[in-house]
Amino acid sequence: MSASVSHPAKGRLRTAARTGACLLFAFACLAISTRADAQETYSRDANFPQLGGFNVENISWVTLSPAGDRLYMVQRGKPAISILTLDGRLVSSWSTDWLGEPHSLSFQKTAQGEIFAWVTDMAPPNTAGGAFGHCIKKFTPDGDYLGSIGVCGANSQGSGLDPVQFDKVTDVAFDGNGVMWVTDGDVGGLNNRVLSLDPDTGKVLQVWSAPGNKAGAGAGQFNLPHAITTDRCNRIFVADALNHRVQIFKQDGSFLQQLQCFGSLGVYGLALTGGEASSTRLFVSSSTTTFTGVGNVQIFPVSNDCTTATPIETGCQGAADLPISLPQGTSGSALHNIEVAAGGEAFFIAPLGGDLLPQKWLGDQSGK
Template identity: 30%
Template structure:
């Protein structure tokens, strides 16, 4: 794996000395009601109560040409232990729901690549505010172009990965004001080709899954470039999840013709980029992935992965 700018991350080396975790798929998780199936699953997150929120596209499929909302609930809330469905919401709100994130206050953030909008919800699903103009693409303080993910922070500010159209990362104040942004389309340091997922560690460093460039880029909180991680195991990163023990899970979603048929998997890395574990491959059996799209971790370090083509969520317990 190529690692650049490693000196900037040297203080993290001592923090990443814990043993590498191993994972096993939890068979029979989740438990859906009779005659229920999920649509293409695009996002997953875990709230402070240990509930797992799965975002899917219902009957919409993977794309849409009109601003017609999905007419069924697209947010499914599961009990992390039993896998039972506790509640669902989100009908009639989204065109192409894409990413879901949970803030420190348990507010739920969802991006909509069809509507070019970002939404903030209360924990019970009440809409609190909407950013972006519905159906209008742009690259300014009040517009997005198919935004992919949100990383909320403890002070109320938040980063938005924007996304399929703009190839930028934008930081907003708690009141929604644009503070700054960085990134253009390209392959150089600080450039992106579909910044698809975000993670922010305890030190404020920002990790970006730079999907089509087949790498993870790491930045200071103000957007200053630190390093990139790129390897065959990381592949084409779709999702990121921070783990206990100063580690990060990197989800390879495939869609890379150079890796067919054995793509889709999870790489566990230290926060200096050193790979310490890997599991999963392409397939539709338990523990395999079929266009894996997002990943989340709970406080115990268990992982949850959603598939677009597989139309499911799987739990991987940390041994």
């Protein structure tokens, strides 16, 4: 198709506004506050993964399958995509020559029940020619190439909207209406923006950015937007890496909230639990921007009240703050991406850094 798809921390639960109610219902408020302040604990699964002699080369992303029973692992090497069981055994890999420097993988489930895997082919590797880089590629879950959005190629980067063109495109998510959301802009890229698109036509529906797609620190502006996800209310969560924050928006672009809880760490990964009646949580991975392997995973309770002005009512007083120190890989290391099981009982880390293996952390939530 022409312009679109081309083919072959602890604290009070509420603010002072709720103090009067708590005085009236002291016991109930104490129970709620204790629940919100309880610290979840996680420990690394030392038996994960079980890959034997598998060649590991710059694990960039990990994503659970739509059914939640397989882990798709993205690496900047061969094979580009591998599929693991949740205990880390290799099931299969994609035999594809369509990926140059894959950054992320996201699944789309259409209204008709079809499932597609979308991979951001961020930038072409030095040795690559042909159709690699600066585009989003569409595959079947088994790795059959179906097409792309944006022109792919070593010198194809751009900021155009009609037709759309990307530079160092980083991540994709889908909301409940089937709209595609894209973060476009990694280190040294032309763009620092979030776009929404029609995945069938590639038509751009919205663009959020500072003027000229430059780095910006205001609401709806970004400095290296690195990851994106949506919740059951169709709210959009963006990892604004070098602004050291998470921004949250309504689907129409209205700014709702930001979390600046990460000090000088870059905010690289986002993942939401499955969103049962009152237990949705946001997992955020952050890391030093100099790839020293030092970072955190922080967990925030997310309100399932779609009308609330602040989806994360506790703000930076999240349910958990877990320091994680990675080993040094052959090219430094960083907590590049996080994925979480539907109920939050485990999370997975993609530790970008040469020869480092992905990690699985298991939760002990008995105190909650």
